Amino acid sequence: MTEERLMDKIIEVCTRRGFISPAAEIYGGVGGFYEYGPLGTLMMQKIIDLWRQIFVLDDDRVYEISGSVLLPESVFQASGHLESFDDPLVQCKNCKSMFRADDIILDESSIKAEGLPLEELDKIIADNNIKCQKCQGNLDKAKQFNLMFKAQVGSTGGTTAYLRPETAQNIFINFKRLAGFMRNKLPFGIAQVGSSFRNEISPRNFLLRVREFQQMEIEMFYDPAKENEHEHYEEIRDLKINLVTREMQEKGWTKPLKISIEEGLEKKLIPNQYMAFLMAMETEMLKVLGVPEDVFWFRHMQDHEAPHYSAGNYDLEADLSIGHMEIIGNALRTDYDLQKHAKASGTSYEIVVDDKKIVPHVAEPSLGVGRILYTILEKCYQDDGRGWTWFKFPSTIAPLEIAVFPLMKKDGLAEFAYDLHQDLKDAGYLSFYDVSGKIGKRYARADEIGIPYCITVDYDSLKEGSVTVRDRDTIKQIRVPVEDLEVVIGELSEGEAEFEEFGGIIS
């Protein structure tokens, strides 16, 4: 008997309990598209809120925008996406295997064919008698496979547009206005959350490889001459991060290097303070979200792995049940995009710094909300013989924070509990009220979706005005006066107090 995969168990709970389900399910579904249900949406909002707090609201020099999802072809012509997201593929007529045309040409004839038009690729293949690498069969004509979704704008289809493959381009094409808003003073950052689309050849692994996904991106613009004058450097210099250097990758690594930001910069393992800042903040963010520090690291990507616009990528990878997975991409985009758009559009993207005109450089953290959410789900999933599975979500990410139950329906317990539930909602908690079934079943239901605290109203509540609070992680209970409840739950949720501090454990 084969052990059921962790991912399958998580998919099962997610679909059954209203986290995430396949899109257009009743019509058979579409590969690579998922829809977030009530609980999934609450979690997604919490991830976005935390990111916004850390990366945007806490920094006076960062503002958030919301750009258009559909953009004209000219944008992607300039950005390089049309070229580098548009791979020429050839198929073997015999065994139907697919190859990238330029790759197979390079392999078989050492001719560098990247970026050549289809006819030329066909000609090189014919001239050099290149055959299928698997079965030596004849190759069909090269075809374009575009990773971008194409659309026609206008009733007569006059303008070709594409769904954005990353949110970043909105920021680059609005740079002049945004720089004006920031009064043309560096450094500054522009953030954006939203959907991006990539027509992946084979979407797989649930939320990890999809065709529509939410990204949280920031373009941090700075003067490259001042790349080590980050405003908040002092606050992060002593923080430690996990790093996998290129040297480690060549030698074969088993454990990432744990290193302080300061040491990483001194040893030139981290390129500059702007990248260091991103690494530090992302590490903190994931820890708050319930992902243990020892299951993720930053890997300095090899040259050939980095995107076309990047002069160096330090991607955050997590150790998941299916293997190592990129969760966050951190790119040094230099002035690549601004230069491209300035040139293509004829707009000046220069900013005056110390009486010199420069085009700023960019450090970009690109966070995939779905991938982060899946990582949290996997790392919080518990199957420890309790009789049911549960999620050990911290309150910061738990879709619902409190459940309120009357021990029984009668004798006014239900009314008491319902009023308490309303009060907690008014106080800002995501509270859930449930009367149906036995109390044990309700605890199990709450555990399964990771509600941290269950409050039960019993007969003593009516007499003394106190309730029991059950801790999901330990199944222990304490008795708390109703008037203290908001404070107690608040301190517990913030991790400011231990459970036992508020009263004796009830057996």
Add this chain to the structure above:
RNA sequence: GCAUCUGUAGUCUAGUGGUAGGACUGCAGCUUCCCAAGCUGCAAACCCGGGUUCGAAUCCCGGCAGUUGCACCA
């Protein structure tokens, strides 16, 4: 995309060429009980489209979706 295996209520599953049973979940009621699975009742399914056949959920073909392997992958 290629190959492979797979597709029965919300979930897990039984099943035969004559249109489906079970368990759990859910809902209502009983019970009044502090860790799901006490009792009664109800609701709920053969992925879609063709074909073969008197008749198909069962056989065949195609599609869709998923698994695994390969390829691809910001």
